[in-house]
Structure formats: C-alpha cells, structure tokens
C-alpha cells in the first residue's frame with residue numbers, strides 16, 4: 001500500500017480563505033498580540049509566519065519582542081498589560097520561553113477570553129472535561145485534517161507519541177473526546193512499537209527525526225507527523241516518511257502537513273476569541 005498524502009497546505013488555505021471572508025465583515029478588525037521572548041531562530045520563523053497569516057486574512061497583529069534576558073516578571077507584566085488592552089482580542093506567547101522563565105506560571109497569566117492557544121489552565125480544564133472552549137492549535141489542526149480526509153474517528157485506536165502541553169496531551173484528550181480509544185506513549189514507555197503496531201491512527205509529536213519507523217506500524221495505519229526538526233537546511237518530521245508511507249493508508253508530510261494547519265487554527269481561534277469577547281456574530 002502507498003499512502004495518500006494529506007495536504008495540510010491546501011486545507012489550511014481553505015480555512016484562511018473562509019476566515020478572510022469572516023474578518024471582512026468585522027469592525028473593528030480582530031487584533032492578535034504575539035509575544036516573542038529572545039532570539040530562538042525557530043520561534044522567529046514561526047512568529048513571522050503567524051504575523052503573515054494575520055495580514056493575509058485582515059487581522060491586525062502586534063509584535064511584542066522582548067529580549068532574551070527578560071525576567072519572568074517582565075514577561076508577566078507585558079501579559080497583564082495586553083490583558084487590560086481592550087483593543088487586543090488574542091494573546092499568544094511563543095514557546096519555548098528562555099530558560100529560567102516558568103512557562104506554566106506565564107501561560108496561566110493570559111486572560112482566558114484572549115487565550116488563542118488554549119493553554120491557560122481553565123481552558124485546558126474545559127478541554128479535559130470535553131466542554132466547549134478554545135482548543136490548542138496543533139491538536140485542533142490534526143483533528144480537522146483527519147475529519148477533512150474522511151476518517152471516522154469513533155472506535156479507532158489512536159496512539160499518541162508525546163505528552164507535551166502543546167501537542168501530545170491535548171491531542172490525546174481531543175481524540176478521546178472524539179470517542180477514539182487512546183494510548184499515550186512517552187519517553188518512559190516500554191516497547192513503543194508493540195503499542196503503535198496496534199494503532200489505527202498514530203500521531204507523533206516527539207521532536208526527534210525517524211522516531212516512528214516502518215516496523216512500528218501495521219499495514220493501512222493513518223500517520224500524523226507533528227514533528228518539525230531541522231536537518232541542515234531541510235525540515236523533517238518525526239516519522240521515517242519514505243519507509244512509513246509504503247505501509248500507511250494516509251500520512252502527513254513535513255513540511256506541508258500539520259504546520260500550516262496549526263497556523264490556520266490560530267487564525268480561527270483569534271476570530272473565535274474576538275466574537276466571544278465582543279459578542280459579535
């Protein structure tokens with residue numbers, strides 16, 4: 001079997017086109033503040049892409065760039081200022097934050113109604129309870145890709161590799177909310193392959209190239225690769241793509257898979273925050 005490639009760019013374009021039409025009807029325009037602390041090259045690339053996507057759909061974006069040596073209280077002071085700024089509809093704090101800054105404490109400061117990433121504890125709690133709210137962008141994008149590709153989720157055995165706050169854990173919760181049977185693997189899991197070989201869907205968010213190899217999947221599995229790793233000039237995922245695509249029924253590429261959908265979901269979440277906060281339709 002050779003897998004169907006799930007085209008994240010094409011799906012993301014559709015989401016952005018719809019958001020653009022939606023935003024055109026709104027006045028004032030939604031405004032997203034993106035807080036970038038330090039000079040992490042990957043974070044600079046990601047935040048630039050997020051600003052570009054805002055521009056494309058007509059959302060205003062504020063670029064809050066803080067120096068690498070900022071203290072936790074400096075960052076929190078900025079967040080409080082943005083929370084109080086009525087012209088700001090969404091706040092995104094680009095992670096990872098530089099060492100010495102406690103991400104949990106910083107993310108907990110984002111006003112829940114402006115939390116476009118869905119990482120604030122109350123919003124994350126709603127996700128865990130299966131209540132409506134703001135859903136973290138990468139996991140939301142993965143579910144959308146699966147559904148748009150015609151995958152029926154209830155009853156499927158989904159295995160998530162990784163349990164981070166930004167991808168693995170919320171993705172496992174979302175899959176559970178979609179009535180999948182969910183297994184979560186992490187760095188302490190013994191014989192990960194024995195678990196992934198039972199999966200109908202494997203989602204990988206580990207941050208190491210070729211973590212999922214062809215011997216770890218059964219014939220016909222659906223494979224979602226959230227990994228983004230630099231190998232020289234090349235961007236690669238966490239899946240041994242060339243080998244796994246020969247066995248999978250569907251697979252996402254890197255680049256051009258989960259990444260563009262993450263940004264599209266951020267735009268959707270910004271519009272959602274705007275509408276809920278301003279009670280707009």
Ligand code: NAP
Nearest residue numbers: 162163164167185186187205206207226227228258259262
């Ligand atoms: P992270 O915080 O470093 O978490 C990695 C997770 O993988 C941890 O839970 C770790 O377990 C687990 N792990 C490590 N080795 C493993 C193994 N052999 N088998 C199973 N699990 C293993 O990373 P992250 O922030 O979730 O990011 C993961 C990847 O996704 C990165 O490449 C990142 O760049 C990418 N990413 C992409 C997007 C996008 O928009 N496409 C967005 C966010 C992240 P422990 O918990 O036990 O340490």
